[in-house]
Amino acid sequence: MSITREKIIELGENLIRTKGYNAFSYQDISSELGIKNAAIHYYFPSKENLGTSIVKTNIQRFEEMTGNMQSRGFDEWHQLETFIKIYTKSHREQKRCIVGSLGPDINSLSEQTVAELKRMSEIILKWLTDTLASGREKGIFAFKEEPQIKALLILSSLIASLQMARLVDKIEYKSFCNAILEDLKPAE
Amino acid sequence: MSITREKIIELGENLIRTKGYNAFSYQDISSELGIKNAAIHYYFPSKENLGTSIVKTNIQRFEEMTGNMQSRGFDEWHQLETFIKIYTKSHREQKRCIVGSLGPDINSLSEQTVAELKRMSEIILKWLTDTLASGREKGIFAFKEEPQIKALLILSSLIASLQMARLVDKIEYKSFCNAILEDLKPAE
DNA sequence: TTGCAAACTTACTTATTAGTAAGTATATTT
């Protein structure tokens, strides 16, 4: 694949995760890459197109990660820990996640992009639900709620906390993430 | 105060909460109200100005609500329940809250608007923290975490769940909110 | 060496945006 194409996707993702979809333009990308505006249209005819491609790339990345963890035999606790690390990394880099960045803009996104975004949310939520359920069966996790509800609670917390962290200064993000894991620990 | 001014604020708030700050224009408001673009500039010279006013209005509304609950002697459980009702109402109306709508866009908002938004987040978080802390002292709530962390967890969940609800179809929002309250119930 | 495709640039169009300056109608005050 083309290096330029990959750089556009990477930069576009960063712009979405920092400024937001409607606040970035092809100019932001072209000036950063030292190319012309039309060069981006060469790879991605429309902005919708670029948006959709970015989401698709993220889905792929997520599925590779979970696939890897499962094939390496990570237990559920280890898997959840690894998953949460994505968010602590995002927090360090002052970025949000793709779902948290594009979600707010669904009313101004194309059908295709929305469809991919929904697919991504559902894939993440399904993985988290399954991991929580099988982890509880094995006694690794303990929680009262339905796995789906618990998954939604955890995912919501992670997504929104990245936003909140940019608004409320004194957040200790690590203790926040610890609290999520701690809450799942079975009583001795 | 002017009725037109109030209508502009109300419509602006709705647009921010549905489309997002960068996706709505003065045109959206003027065409809806049957006035000209410039009429909005008469009341709000700049879009930043309108944004800031909308946040200020929301802060006022929140402080009136909490003030009312306290003066009427609502206990902590009742107060939290009422607070959560704001979000179930938003969910019914397919809207997000102001913090959840503007938060994603802080990198493209004016200093003033960001300052007011931060103030709003801190006011909400402080109220929630205090309510959780005093509720736990009275035995109304039970939770392991620091009140501030717990407040952040709950607020994050509420904010993000409004976003998630628009992405993941099968969410039962009521059970989601129930789970938050249920989690705070002391063991018998 | 010619032909052709990939990877762009140049130069543009069209649409939309926030914002402004000057004018107008209406009601209120002096």
Place this chain on the structure above:
DNA sequence: AAATATACTTACTAATAAGTAAGTTTGCAA
């Protein structure tokens, strides 16, 4: 009756947006 303030409209400007059509360079294949 004259002056003034309120609440706008008309008519625009300047900037930026996405997008396009046609041309250019470069490397490779026939």
